Amino acid sequence: MADAPPGLSGLLSLTVKRRRIRRAVCHLRAGERVLDLGSGLGELVESLPPDVVYLGVERDPHMVEHCRRRFPGLTFLRGDILKDPLPAGPWDAILLLAVLEHVPDPAALLAKAAALLATGGRIVVTTPHPRGQRLLELLARLRLLSPFADDEHETLLDRGALEAAGAEAGLELAGYTTFLAGLNQCAVFRRRGSTPPS
Numbered sequence: 001m002a003d004a005p006p007g008l009s010g011l012l013s014l015t016v017k018r019r020r021i022r023r024a025v026c027h028l029r030a031g032e033r034v035l036d037l038g039s040g041l042g043e044l045v046e047s048l049p050p051d052v053v054y055l056g057v058e059r060d061p062h063m064v065e066h067c068r069r070r071f072p073g074l075t076f077l078r079g080d081i082l083k084d085p086l087p088a089g090p091w092d093a094i095l096l097l098a099v100l101e102h103v104p105d106p107a108a109l110l111a112k113a114a115a116l117l118a119t120g121g122r123i124v125v126t127t128p129h130p131r132g133q134r135l136l137e138l139l140a141r142l143r144l145l146s147p148f149a150d151d152e153h154e155t156l157l158d159r160g161a162l163e164a165a166g167a168e169a170g171l172e173l174a175g176y177t178t179f180l181a182g183l184n185q186c187a188v189f190r191r192r193g194s195t196p197p198s
Contacts, residue, residue: 016180017098020126021047023179023186024097027124028052032092037081037113038099042067045074055087082109089116097126100165104154110169114191122174123189129182130156162187 021044028034030049039056041063048054056076058064067076077087082103094113100106113123157165163173166189175188 016184017043019180020097020184020186023177023184024095024124024126025049027122027175027186027188028093033090033118034093034095035087035089035091035113035116036095036097037086038096038102039063039067039076042071042074042076044095044097045071057081057087081112086112086116090118090121091116092118092121094121094123096123098128100125100127100162101156102154106155106157106162107165107168110165110171110189114169114171114189117191117194120194121190123171125162125185125187125189127162127185127187128156129178129185130158131182159185159187 025044025047028049031051031053032049033053034048034055036044036054036056039058040060042056045054045056045067054074056067056074057079058067058076059078059080061078064076064078067074079086081099094116096109096113100109103109110123117123155161159173159176162176162185166173166187169189170192171189172192173187174190175186177186178184179186
């Protein structure tokens with residue numbers, strides 16, 4: 001991955017990211033307002049539907065500058081999504097791709113994001129499944145994935161834990177799939193009782 005900070009690469013990392021992005025963007029529609037929390041190097045941008053109003057938030061200054069140079073027509077903010085206020089909504093879709101496993105309190109972050117959702121909006125999450133923990137450790141040791149990937153994980157959540165974190169945040173699980181042989185998950189949350197736009 002060109003321009004990646006040291007330690008963020010691995011021979012399989014780009015493949016995993018592409019699969020993650022593919023799972024997430026199928027939940028986005030043209031013309032929507034999309035907030036990408038933990039936007040990284042902006043790999044998702046080229047897969048966005050047309051006419052999306054996009055805003056990326058990332059705490060790493062190298063990544064923010066990389067994205068600003070690569071996508072000058074879009075907005076990327078530097079910020080800590082756990083400590084700093086999030087950009088005001090309403091947002092039709094909020095993305096948390098490979099983020100929840102890095103935070104100490106996933107329910108709190110989901111609640112913070114849920115407060116910014118538009119009516120019928122959703123939060124799209126991808127996260128590794130706990131069943132892949134040993135394989136993740138092995139691939140990180142072999143440098144096929146980032147050597148820091150496993151070290152930085154706070155916790156891995158299965159479907160039940162994701163559903164419980166969402167419920168604590170006032171959300172319901174509206175969609176759930178696994179990918180990469182069940183080692184990764186994509187979950188879609190909506191506010192309880194909300195109906196998707198037609």
